[in-house]
Amino acid sequence: MNWEAIIGLEIHVQLHTNSKIFSGASTAFGAEPNTQASAVDLGLPGVLPVVNEAVYPKAVAFGLSIGADISRLSVFDRKNYFYPDLPKGYQITQMDKPIVLGGSVQISLDGGTLKEIRITRAHLEEDAGKSLHDEFPSNTGIDLNRAGIPLLEIVSEPDMRTAKEAVAYARYIHQLVTYLGVSDGNMSEGSLRCDANVSIRPMGGTKMGTRTETKNVNSFKFLENAINFEITRQRDVLESGGHIIQETRLYDPDRDETRSMRSKETAMDYRYFPEPDLLPIAIDDEYILDIKSKMPELPREKSERFESDYEISKADADILVSDPAIADYFEAVTKICSDGKLVANWVRVELLGKINKDSIENKAIPVSAEELGKLLNRIKDQTISGKIAKDILNILWSSPMVNVDDYINENELKQVSNTSSLEPLIEEVLKQNPKQVEQFRQGKTKVVGYFVGQIMEKTSGKANPQQVNQLVLKKLT
Amino acid sequence: MKIEDYIVENIAELTQLKFSPGELSSIGNKMSEILELVEDMQTVDTTGVEPMSNPLDATQILRPDIATSENRRDVYQRSAPETRDGLYLVPKVID
Numbered sequence: 001m002n003w004e005a006i007i008g009l010e011i012h013v014q015l016h017t018n019s020k021i022f023s024g025a026s027t028a029f030g031a032e033p034n035t036q037a038s039a040v041d042l043g044l045p046g047v048l049p050v051v052n053e054a055v056y057p058k059a060v061a062f063g064l065s066i067g068a069d070i071s072r073l074s075v076f077d078r079k080n081y082f083y084p085d086l087p088k089g090y091q092i093t094q095m096d097k098p099i100v101l102g103g104s105v106q107i108s109l110d111g112g113t114l115k116e117i118r119i120t121r122a123h124l125e126e127d128a129g130k131s132l133h134d135e136f137p138s139n140t141g142i143d144l145n146r147a148g149i150p151l152l153e154i155v156s157e158p159d160m161r162t163a164k165e166a167v168a169y170a171r172y173i174h175q176l177v178t179y180l181g182v183s184d185g186n187m188s189e190g191s192l193r194c195d196a197n198v199s200i201r202p203m204g205g206t207k208m209g210t211r212t213e214t215k216n217v218n219s220f221k222f223l224e225n226a227i228n229f230e231i232t233r234q235r236d237v238l239e240s241g242g243h244i245i246q247e248t249r250l251y252d253p254d255r256d257e258t259r260s261m262r263s264k265e266t267a268m269d270y271r272y273f274p275e276p277d278l279l280p281i282a283i284d285d286e287y288i289l290d291i292k293s294k295m296p297e298l299p300r301e302k303s304e305r306f307e308s309d310y311e312i313s314k315a316d317a318d319i320l321v322s323d324p325a326i327a328d329y330f331e332a333v334t335k336i337c338s339d340g341k342l343v344a345n346w347v348r349v350e351l352l353g354k355i356n357k358d359s360i361e362n363k364a365i366p367v368s369a370e371e372l373g374k375l376l377n378r379i380k381d382q383t384i385s386g387k388i389a390k391d392i393l394n395i396l397w398s399s400p401m402v403n404v405d406d407y408i409n410e411n412e413l414k415q416v417s418n419t420s421s422l423e424p425l426i427e428e429v430l431k432q433n434p435k436q437v438e439q440f441r442q443g444k445t446k447v448v449g450y451f452v453g454q455i456m457e458k459t460s461g462k463a464n465p466q467q468v469n470q471l472v473l474k475k476l477t
Numbered sequence: 478m479k480i481e482d483y484i485v486e487n488i489a490e491l492t493q494l495k496f497s498p499g500e501l502s503s504i505g506n507k508m509s510e511i512l513e514l515v516e517d518m519q520t521v522d523t524t525g526v527e528p529m530s531n532p533l534d535a536t537q538i539l540r541p542d543i544a545t546s547e548n549r550r551d552v553y554q555r556s557a558p559e560t561r562d563g564l565y566l567v568p569k570v571i572d
Binding site: 024032033044073269 | 533537538539540554565
């Protein structure tokens with residue numbers, strides 16, 4: 001039988017703030033355990049939460065970017081459950097009146113078609129602490145630095161049908177929140193975590209199957225693996241006559257499988273009620289308009305503008321806008337070197353290649369946009385060859401203080417392009433390689449490449465390969 | 478609505494309270510009385526009355542996004558039964 005998967009995602013985005021959502025504790029990553037857990041985060045008796053004003057503009061900006069309704073009056077609720085990393089015994093979240101309602105995004109599928117994914121809601125809430133189960137033999141260690149970190153939970157409709165679509169959607173949300181400055185988007189520090197709701201049904205069916213929820217997946221690769229594992233597992237269960245249990249599962253990247261978390265005999269009842277310690281939060285049209293006027297250009301708009309302004313391909317534009325830091329860098333380089341295609345090519349291939357290789361943050365590119373622009377201008381005016389330019393980029397990468405023009409002059413890297421200095425070299429190479437010359441005469445024209453390579457080596461890459469190619473051909477014919 | 482013993486047992490589990498079997502029916506009766514009070518209240522005509530989430534006619538005052546708390550871990554951990562390497566220790570949690 002052919003099966004169809006129905007997938008919905010809940011994405012928890014950590015909002016980029018200095019302090020927590022309800023306390024003045026710092027949100028800085030990597031601090032010693034419990035050094036950023038205040039009395040409010042610990043749920044000590046008598047403390048009261050006070051809402052951080054920075055969380056609202058971020059949630060509103062996200063809502064506006066997906067065309068959602070923004071609630072003028074939103075209310076916090078208590079979600080009650082017991083777990084050691086939740087000291088108060090409840091999480092403050094938004095149930096009945098979330099800040100963002102509805103909206104949708106368009107994701108690009110293979111082949112360039114767009115698919116709309118509807119968003120149900122997005123609400124503000126606090127994160128819980130972290131439980132360390134493996135540090136001590138008979139105890140669990142609790143670090144409450146994360147308790148109270150502001151989150152925006154974005155809930156999608158079950159509009160995705162494959163793991164690939166789910167990943168495309170998650171990537172799009174990641175890109176969006178990074179662009180908007182809503183989140184730093186740092187996945188390795190837990191700034192974006194996904195819960196995947198997956199069920200399957202016979203292809204073309206209309207009834208939903210029983211779903212499972214795989215929690216806390218923190219990379220796109222794991223998300224794809226976890227969903228594919230769940231689809232296969234559920235298909236195997238159903239095809240062998242079993243039935244799916246509605247349950248929470250955990251993805252184990254080491255074994256590439258999802259596992260049932262100890263299932264609770266009684267269905268969880270969170271006993272939501274309005275948070276009595278907080279008043280409703282009111283925002284007006286003026287507040288929303290102000291945020292709207294300050295919103296940056298969004299990735300899709302930027303990509304389209306890059307395509308038309310710099311005459312580059314859609315594929316190049318999409319890659320360049322994938323991270324706002326890279327997009328800004330690209331535009332800064334084009335201010336110096338106006339050849340958009342050349343700049344796009346260098347940023348996409350050379351720069352991103354190096355960034356990936358060194359695993360550095362996109363924001364921390366060691367070569368300034370100005371120096372790269374100057375370097376590319378020297379290729380364009382044929383001062384240096386592309387090969388030499390790549391060597392210089394390597395130098396700039398490790399010594400950012402180097403000035404491109406000075407470096408070219410001091411190391412005599414200017415391209416050798418006058419025929420009179422190249423011709424003796426060509427004659428010499430031809431004389432040293434009579435066998436290859438003979439091969440050429442017999443019709444093996446590919447050996448020209450061999451000669452060009454020899455001459456490039458003799459000039460330490462300073463010759464212009466096209467010109468050498470022409471001169472060699474002229475000599476041989 | 479009558480609160481049966483099984484409902485009391487379920488709520489007791491959610492709230493991590495322990496009752497002896499003998500207590501269940503008397504607790505159930507008390508809870509039923511509270512619900513009867515709510516049922517009485519529901520007979521009041523509330524047409525045109527806006528639901529509220531808080532009795533105060535006010536909205537929340539917000540706090541500037543500045544990290545103001547100092548690290549007081551030592552003070553807080555003094556009242557914890559067990560700590561190690563800066564972590565609060567609790568009995569092993571499996572799930």
